Amino acid sequence: MVPGLWFLRSSIGKKALMAASGLVLVGFVMAHLAGNLLIYGGPSALNAYAEKLRHVPALLWGARLFLLAAVAVHIATSVQLAIENRRARPQRYRLQRSAETTLAARTMLLSGFLVLAYLVYHLLHFTFRTAHPEFSRATDALGRHDVYAMVVLSFQQPPIAFAYVLGMAAVCFHLNHGIGSAAQTLGLTHERTIRLWALAGRLLSFALFIGYVSIPLAILLGLVG
Amino acid sequence: MTLDPKIPPGPLPQQWDARRKALRTLDPSAAQGYRVIIVGTGLAGASAAATLAERGFQVEAFCFQDSARRAHSIAAQGGINAAKNYPKDDDSIERLFHDTIKGGDFRSREANVYRLAQISNAIIDQCVAQGVPFAREYDGYLANRSFGGVKVRRTFYARGQTGQQLLLGAYQAMMRQVQAGRVRVHPRTEMLDLVVADGEARGIVVRDLVSGEVQACAGDAVVLATGGYSTVYFLSTNAKGCNVTATYRAHRRGAWFANPCFTQIHPTCIPMAGHYQSKLTLMSESLRNDGRIWVPNRQGDTRPPAEIPEAERDYYLERRYPSYGNLAPRDIASRAAKAVCDEGRGIGPGGQGVYLDFADAIRKLSRKTIEERYGNLFDMYQEITDEDAYAAPMRISPAPHYAMGGLWVDYHLMSTIPGLFVIGEANFSDHGANRLGASALMQGLADGYFIVPLTVADHLAGRPAGRRGSAAHPAFAAARREVEERTQRLLGVRGTRTVDAFHRQLGKLMWDECGMSRSAQGLTRALAEIPRIREAFWKDVAVLGGGEELNQALEKAGRVADFLEFAELMCRDALHREESCGGHFRVEHQSSDGEAKRDDARFCYVAAWQFADDGQPPVLHREPLTFEAVPLSERSYR
Amino acid sequence: MNFTLRVWRQKNAADAGRFEMYEAKDVSPDLSALEMLDLVNDELQRRGVDPIAFDHDCREGICGSCAMMINGFAHGPQPAVAACQLYMRHFKDGETITIEPWRARAFPVIKDLVVDRSAFDRIIEAGGYISVDTGGAPEANSIPVPKRDAEEAMDAAACIGCGACVAACPNASAMLFVAAKISHLAKLPQGQAERARRVLDMVERMDQEGFGHCTNHYECMAACPKSIHVQFIAQLNRDYLRAARTRRPSGCKSD
Known part of the structure; x- marks a missing residue:
């Protein structure tokens, strides 16, 4: 049985939705990286992969709508929780110190907002190709959209590469707390695994960061392209 | 008026069953018509509130704390006794009864104590069903340990927090009835007087501690579960808020006070450290199961304990009481500690402490075992004293802990005022002159869960329903006015000394003259001194602020004012009881080797004091005690 | 030891409240934080100042009455103790200590450090x-x-x-x-x-x-x-x- 609307109003219900939608997006970030890493296989590998995705529009749009929904749920719940959390302490402390929390945990709203801003730019850049059209319109020898060239040409511009690294830093910083936190919220953790989940989340977010930023770095250093 | 304890006829084992059958009952729909006021929400009060509500009564529960869950029962560490005989130590109801009578030095009522032992098993069943997480063995069954003054393992425990867990069980049962609409809890509300109308307890006057409003609350019966009065000594193991006001005010309204001089000094507390210390912290008596108590042989031996060789140590409890050793009952252990300290062999700052040494236990059982058994207590000790008890022996010293005395009640736990019931530590009934370890929780819950709900029902069954809520009787307005006037008087003094200063002064006097050992001379001096302190109090106490607000100094002032009257009653009782028994040790009455000398020919009775009037001496009434099942004998733990 | 205390004073729920500075002098390191407040309250009362209201009862860390933020930490900076078991030896002589009530919408302040x-x-x-x-x-x-x-x-x-x-x-x-x-x-x-x-x-x-x-x-x-x-x-x-x-x-x- 699926719980009713009351569940959405409850504290744990909202957080479970936020956590579940977050984990969907983590899955996407991982899959996306796997695709991106094809760049190390050369233009044919990446372009063929991109072409294949476009060949099944139903799947592509299904995935896009699903992800869009996850983003919408994640943002809606987090904003609501953030507002309610502020209301829960109308008068702040003169002095409050922390003993356990992390910078990443305390800045989830800020890092989330940065991720959102970056996401908009990123979609304009690579998906809608309106941000930097001069690098995005080429086709390769087989007449496919030349994703490889788009990426390489873009990241040869240091400001674009820098923005990308910053954006990925925000994403991974967000996940640094987000993954372990989602596991706790969904009740997946136990006494012995609680720290493991947090550690796994940190390691995974770091690995994702390395994977993602390796591409612009490789391009800037001339290792790819 | 004569004292009728209403003990059922017949042999002890059948008395309670027979009486239970004879008690009148009210079915839940009829019970709805009655309102029961319960003051205090510790083990006794909360369990009574829950059970009375389950049976249909409308219950109004009052406590001065901000939540009912905080009553001082919560601080009981060691455990709760029951005659379950799970460890197959040949324990039985008879044996628990026997131990309690003997432990109380033959100054308790056989019928009550027998009933307590009988009920003990049902308490454990009830608490387990409520989800009290008692310690268990690896097979999943309940664990037991032995406890001060007893050789069998009959104590159930939840780490060092048994009182907390039992109280949470009772509190939760009560909160369930709050949800059901049958209990209303009034936190931060203090009872300041009892209303007696037409010879019956009909209500109380309370002060809302937040708004300061003084109100009368009417009911069909009043149950006092307000705990003991050890804070008369200022420094004690009790909570800061513990006080005698409810019972003393009831005393002034006609409830007789029984054996007020029977107070218990607990042997294993952390010694006092300095002037501004506000309380003494108890280290659970269970520590005596594995720790050995000693002092140096030589007076004024200031060497660190590790440097004192075995031959120069006096394990005085093991020496004097070879049979019970370190497990000797509290009164005996405390007095023995005082004796060695008086000889100048006490240790630590002020020389008022003795060592409780775990070195042997750690050698024998491993440090890990000791950590498992007492880890939290060792941590607590470290926190307070900044000393590591794994490395060096603990320093302990005796401290006021429990009041065996309390309002006189009959077998139904009803006081000399009809309709006023008194349960838990607030009454005098079951512990005689000394309480055994892990018996207080047992008594509080026996009274609250299993006795008073039946006897209150019996009392009300004979009375018309529908009087509840009616505070129309002029006695209500009069009592309220008196409370308001008293409050105004306290606020009006505007003197120069704080309430605590007077409380400390009284406490020191009581500790010196009416504490662990008492003499006619000292008590006479105290009886002369107390009125002087009281007079000074009413002339010079500083209570700032007003009555219509949260005013903690005012709360304390009211309590200390009552202590200043009650202390006199304690000393008077101690002076009249010319014998030594249990916690009451009169220096004039001791054997050549310093043991207490009871005088059964003259003092085998309960002393119940009737309030006369201000300035008049109270009137003594005697309830003779007879011992049939456990013949009177010298209480020996040698 | 000597301390300067910055304590939240609030007359009642309706009052806006403010911090007041008090001196705690000659504090034994063996006093608990609450006993230090007792000492300060004694001094305040001698000066005719309304004492600081704070919840407390058992003073052995089990009743859960005491409740105050001490230097930005609930029950003070020591781990695993309530304020009644927080001993002054853990503070630096001469330190300024900030004491505030619990702050939460669900815990409205009643007076000073006392919350509901x-x-x-x-x-x-x-x-x-x-x-x-x-x-x-x-x-x-x-x-x-x-x-x-x-x-x-x-x-x-x-x-x-x-x-x-x-x-x-x-x-x-x-x-x-x-x-x-x-x-x-x-x-x-x-x-x-x-x-x-x-x-x-x-x-x-x-x-x-x-x-x-x-x-x-x-x-x-x-x-x-x-x-x-x-x-x-x-x-x-x-x-x-x-x-x-x-x-x-x-x-x-x-x-």
């Missing part, structure tokens, strides 16, 4: 118990409980209800308190019959009381005088999500 924590009682009232009438209990040893379960239940049951978890939480969430109660009863066989109803109803009441939401900072665990572990919050989440699949809170008649 009755929201906790109402959460328990909503279902924090096992329904068994007095006298209706089976023989205690009829249901064995694995030692490990009993120990875990006790780990959770150690909660003293002081509210430090709420006070320390950046979101003023009461999740650790609720989790402790839920887990205590969920670990025991006696608690199973009402397990689903209990968790839904207690969380619903928690939400109604205006506490914030847990965002897994775990400040509560660090502040808790009994070191209640946040694994119990995972237990609470798990129980809640499981229960929500089959039933709804009692107070929620329809969707």
